[in-house]
Amino acid sequence: MYSAIMKRMIGELRKSLESQGFHRQSKIFSQHGLHAAAEDAPLILVACSGGRDSLALAYGASIVCPMLGLRCGAILINHNMQEHADIVAQHASDQCLSMGLSPVAVRSVTVRKTGAGEEADAREVRYAAIIEYAKQTEAAAVLLAHTLDDQAETVIMGLLRSAGTQAIAGMPAVSTKIDVPFLRPLLNLRRCDTTQICKDAGIEWWDDPTNGDDMDTLQRLPVEYPLRSRIRHDLMPFLDEFVGSDVAALLAGNTKQASEDAQCLDAQGKALAAASILEESHERNQETLDLDVMELEKQHVALRRRVIVIAMNRMGIPVSSRHIEAVDQLIVHWHGQGGVNLPLGFSANRQDNVIHLCKDGGHANR
Structure with missing residues (x-):
């Protein structure tokens, strides 16, 4: 018999998979008994870190995927950033295998500093490794174990940045x-829910020292531990006490409508980007991208800014609201001012009705 919270996770997993067309593969999977998925059934991968959230997700997926006739595997990324990281990854891999997941792979990666911050650098290399493995195995989808608590923390980080x-x-x-x-x-489940699921299932998880619940460990950490960890352990408890209610639930509860609005604007922004990005070059020492001012200046500011974000992302430039606003000023309030200095040695310069995003020293008109 499953607990109430386990039943809820199963329901959320089924809803998520079925929303993307992953329904029962045949009528046999509605019958009692165990039925093996076909060799060519869609493969669903769980991105597993060895933490409580992702191991609870792996456990849930090991139940739900067979119900639907789907294959289920896992990919674990060893960032090599913590002591004994290889042991943690192997232990999590062994637990996924014991749940019946297959294939299960561990990929070791190297996180290089780019200036975007340790968390962002790790995320970038992690996604790259997951995508590579997903394509290698022809996976139909990858499951991520972000919870409602992660969602609330992400909103706060977004507002700060x-x-x-x-x-x-x-x-x-x-x-x-x-x-x-x-x-x-798992965006409607809490971290306490995944913790309880792991306890009920006898799953041993690993906590990153900056993300766990051990206050003795946290007190021994340096003051400058990661922003997300400071939000989780310092800011959220303060906000709960200050407001007198569950702030994480309040923040996460507002994301659905905002996400739908953002998706609509993003679609329009992509269409405008296709019309306003004139030229893009990544030749050696000549990384440039040109924007058509005439096309952009007549558009709503919400769409202009999305095009600027798209352009900066294509060039690999970290995005901040300050830089977006500065580039937008070159479009709508240009009076011959100089260029805008951007991260990683990039700059934005206006010449007539074209804005050049380029690497410093790499543009002929500098």
Whole structure:
């Protein structure tokens, strides 16, 4: 018999999978008994870190995927950033295998500093490795274990780092990166729920020292531990006490409408980007991208800013609201001012009715 919270996770998982067309593969899977998935059935991968959230998700997926006749595997990324990280990854891999997941793979990666911050650098290399494995195995989708608590923390981080609808939209329930679908089925569950599921199932999880519940460990950490960890352990408890209610639930509860609004604006922004990005070059020492001012200046500011974000993302430039606003000023309030200095040695310069995003020293008109 499953507990109430386990039944809820099963329901959320089924809803997430079925929303993307992963229904029962045949009538046999509605009958009692165990039925093996076909060799060519869609493969669903769980992105597992060895933490309580992702191991609870792996456990739930090991139940739900067979119900639907889907194959279920896992990919674990060893960032090599914590002591004994290889042991943690192998232990999590062994637990996934014991749940019946197959294939299960561990990929070791190297996180290089880019100036975007340790968490962002780790996320970038992690997604790249997950996408590579998903394509290698022809996976139909990848499951991510973000919870309602993660969603609330993401909203706060978005508000601190940027502005606008996207900041309060949080993480989408479904997204696509380089043609790989990513699903987040646990956005309506709490971290305490995944903790209880692991305890009930006898699953041993690992806590990153900055993310766990051991206050003795936290007190021994340096003051400058990661922003998300400071939000989780310092800010959220203070906000709960200050407001007198569950702030995480309040923040996460507002993301659905904001996400729908953002998706509508993003679609229009992509169409405008296709019309206003004139030229893009990534030749050696000549990284440039040109924007058509005449096309952009007549558009609403919400769409202009989305095009700027798209352009900066294509060039690999970290995005902040301050830089977006500065580039937008070159479009609508240009009076011959100089260029805008951007992160990683990039700059934005206006010449006549064209804005050049380029690497410093790499543009002929500097």
